[in-house]
Amino acid sequence: MISPIQVRDMSPRHLRNSCTNCSLRELCLPLGLSQEEMQELDTIITQARPIKRGEALYRAGEPFRSLYAIRLGFFKASVISEDGREQVTGFHMSGELMGMDAISTDVHTCDAIALEDSEVCELPxxxxxxxxxxxxxxxxxxxxxxxxxxVRDHGVMLLLGNMKAEERLAAFLLNLSQRFAIRGYSSSSFHLRMTREEIGSYLGLKLETVSRTLSKFQDQGFIKVQNRLIELENIDSLKKLLNTCHDE
Amino acid sequence: MISPIQVRDMSPRHLRNSCTNCSLRELCLPLGLSQEEMQELDTIITQARPIKRGEALYRAGEPFRSLYAIRLGFFKASVISEDGREQVTGFHMSGELMGMDAISTDVHTCDAIALEDSEVCELPxxxxxxxxxxxxxxxxxxxxxxxxxxVRDHGVMLLLGNMKAEERLAAFLLNLSQRFAIRGYSSSSFHLRMTREEIGSYLGLKLETVSRTLSKFQDQGFIKVQNRLIELENIDSLKKLLNTCHDE
DNA sequence: CGGCAAGTTGAGGGCCATCAAGTCTGGTGG
DNA sequence: CCACCAGACTTGATGGCCCTCAACTTGCCG
Structure with a gap:
């Protein structure tokens, strides 16, 4: 276990200033430091960059300098094919790191768009x-x-390559549920930050199919849908959809 | 530019033995060292582990210790869902690195199967x-x-989420072609190492669809198919399939 | 040569895309 | 405050792409 003091002493001098130190907190957050240690880290942190809903954190083609740790909010990442088709490659929430695709070529390959007012910490x-x-x-x-x-991408490939619409949507809802739960939010009632079309793009479905399938789930009593508010009423049924929906 | 001598001097003592040093060559190969430097690196290399066709380099669930640089041969990587469906997540050939998915949990999440007799270098x-x-x-x-x-995974997600069967197969063939070309093999005539079913699993299609689409390409004069031998006869047509096959 | 896996080809059906029409919602300006 | 509008969403009808099932052929290896 490293102490934050040690961390500070080990870091090059030019890193001791302001926002860069966010990196310490963001990146060390899951390392199992004690609460006191985390608080010490917090004292070093100064600012976070706000991104308004609809704004881009970065866009494909821009030069790469930094990764971004999401402090607050919700983003989508998407790639655009040469001929203009959008594929949402992921939805990202607080605590997650974005931009790692850009390391390979020093150019961002995705757009990162805030789906609600957000705050990120830039990590050069x-x-x-x-x-x-x-x-x-x-x-x-x-x-x-x-x-x-x-690993996450492989999971999405499995979903896109093998699953039917109902399974994809069930997997999607359960995944969101779990991630909200980890962050201390309700796992059974949450607000979708994205449109049906964005869900569809992520899941390889058309928006009509997303809408229809949500309605179907509601009819079956699995969930309750009110616009973007989702309530999971029978999580086990959703899970069963994932495990039993096929022959072999 | 670092010299191999310097590399050796910088490396911890326990790394100076046999196979570990492969890592130097494999990983430094694309770093732009001079030919003399590469040859010096080569002298350090001793052994490579052979993997016979059909054998597993590693399997999902096994503890993670090493990455593997493919020196020779051809592998598929695949994940198995809880309910037994296989998704091929990639095909990998010489010079590529496998096993990076395992870093996250110290357990391999994929199977890596040799599709022809191969040699890998283990990189602890x-x-x-x-x-x-x-x-x-x-x-x-x-x-x-x-x-x-x-980035590669994002490309596959785009393929799986947005493309029709013909486009997927065209993209697949062009990708293989390019990767063979980089390695000095013919870009217009190559031997498929995988079954139609494995291609289908990778592309999110059934093997019959793969077979049918290949036949269709042949009828159109784009390619020539003889079992697993593929000859690209009209690469431009294949590329056009990728860029013009949709409305917007 | 026999046996089996791999591949091809056909027929039919189901899932989802597409097209279309209509409803709802949230934001804006009068 | 309310009317209005554009975008988001829902729902229905239809069709096409690909899956499924099936039969057959081919290639490979003992």
């Missing part, structure tokens, strides 16, 4: 690399975060 | 992290490789 990538050379625990953590993104 | 992950703390160029390269995997 050079600083991350410098720091993670000095703090093995941070290095390890960063690698795990990138790896987790790969 | 601890060594990679140790080394990349000492060699910023290596650190950067490793991050780029992981990031590239994420």
């Amino acid at each position: 990538f050079n600083d991350i690399e410098d720091l993670s050379r000095e703090i093995p625990l941070l290095q390890r953590h960063f690698h795990k975060v990138m790896s987790r993104e790969i | 992950f601890n060594d990679i992290e140790d080394l990349s703390r000492e060699i910023p160029l290596l650190q950067r390269h490793f991050h780029k490789v992981m990031s590239r995997e994420i």
